[in-house]
Amino acid sequence: xxxxxxxxxxxxxxxxxxxxxxxxxxxxxxxxxxxxxxxxxxxxxxxxxxxxxxxxxxxxxxxxxxxxxxxxxxxxxxxxxxxxxxxxxxxxxxxxxxxxxxxxxxxxxxxxxxxxxxxxxxxxxxxxxxxxxxxxxxxxxxxxxxxxxxxx
Numbered sequence: 773x774x775x776x777x778x779x780x781x782x783x784x785x786x787x788x789x790x791x792x793x794x795x796x797x798x799x800x801x802x803x804x805x806x807x808x809x810x811x812x813x814x815x816x817x818x819x820x821x822x823x824x825x826x827x828x829x830x831x832x833x834x835x836x837x838x839x840x841x842x843x844x845x846x847x848x849x850x851x852x853x854x855x856x857x858x859x860x861x862x863x864x865x866x867x868x869x870x871x872x873x874x875x876x877x878x879x880x881x882x883x884x885x886x887x888x889x890x891x892x893x894x895x896x897x898x899x900x901x902x903x904x905x906x907x908x909x910x911x912x913x914x915x916x917x918x919x920x921x922x923x924x
Contacts, residue, residue, distance in 0.1 A: 779858065779891045823869050863899040868902065889924065
């Protein structure tokens with residue numbers, strides 16, 4: 773019988789290394805833990821800037837959403853020590869910096885959703901909203917916030 777892999781082992785198998793938590797861009801904190809829930813502030817990305825549908829393609833947006841989720845994982849790792857303490861991903865809310873006529877926000881957010889399931893398996897299946905925005909801070913392509921349930 774094979775042992776289930778930890779989220780960290782899954783990330784390692786994908787070639788993903790977590791980094792330090794990115795500094796806040798304003799007067800807020802990266803997350804708030806209340807009871808067994810963690811509410812994470814939105815995480816943008818450093819490598820993808822511009823509007824989907826003009827400067828960036830849907831495929832680039834997918835990669836940006838994936839990177840945003842990696843940034844959120846860094847917040848979780850810093851708070852919990854071990855990602856295996858995540859019991860369930862409850863919901864993500866994804867903001868996509870997009871042109872007025874761009875309608876592939878759900879395809880962009882699949883970058884984050886796919887990585888959640890690759891990392892946490894069934895516990896990574898979540899509720900989600902994907903919305904287009906006229907602009908995001910620092911012209912980031914994507915910003916995602918997340919709510920997770922954790923073991924005490």
